[in-house]
Amino acid sequence: MKKILSITLLLVVFVSFYKAEAVDRKAIIDSLTTVDPEIRKYFPRWRICETDLQLQIYQAFRLAGYNINQLSKSDIEVLAAPLSKEGVPFDLLLISCGKSSMNAVEIDRYLGYKLRDVINGFTSFVYKDQNPTP
Numbered sequence: 001m002k003k004i005l006s007i008t009l010l011l012v013v014f015v016s017f018y019k020a021e022a023v024d025r026k027a028i029i030d031s032l033t034t035v036d037p038e039i040r041k042y043f044p045r046w047r048i049c050e051t052d053l054q055l056q057i058y059q060a061f062r063l064a065g066y067n068i069n070q071l072s073k074s075d076i077e078v079l080a081a082p083l084s085k086e087g088v089p090f091d092l093l094l095i096s097c098g099k100s101s102m103n104a105v106e107i108d109r110y111l112g113y114k115l116r117d118v119i120n121g122f123t124s125f126v127y128k129d130q131n132p133t134p
Helices: 002-033 051-063 104-110 113-120 124-130
Strands: 045-047 076-082 090-097 100-103
Touching: 051 076, 051 090, 051 100, 051 104, 051 113, 076 113, 090 104, 090 113, 100 104
Parallel strands: none
Antiparallel strands: 045 076, 076 090, 090 100
């Protein structure tokens, strides 16, 4: 009788641990892919005001499948972290378009490298394209 009781108790503990683990995994993934609003105010942020950039970023959000009703062409904010690499001033962490946001992984996936370079301030490719060296 003690063996049956101990096995039942062990089984209940295992099942409850397994369910708690599944919930914790999702919470951990969410915490790794989002930026805490309290920390956001300590990172460099800026708004995109150029119409051409606003349209390109808006289109990237639409192509990524974000809800059109939550997007805004005129309300685009960039959150970045300063880098010490030569020539690249910022690492893009989050781009918000209206109420929707893209994290760093989605930015790399859906925005082209030239658009990312313009947004983060690395514009030397523009000069290379316009003024080729002989």
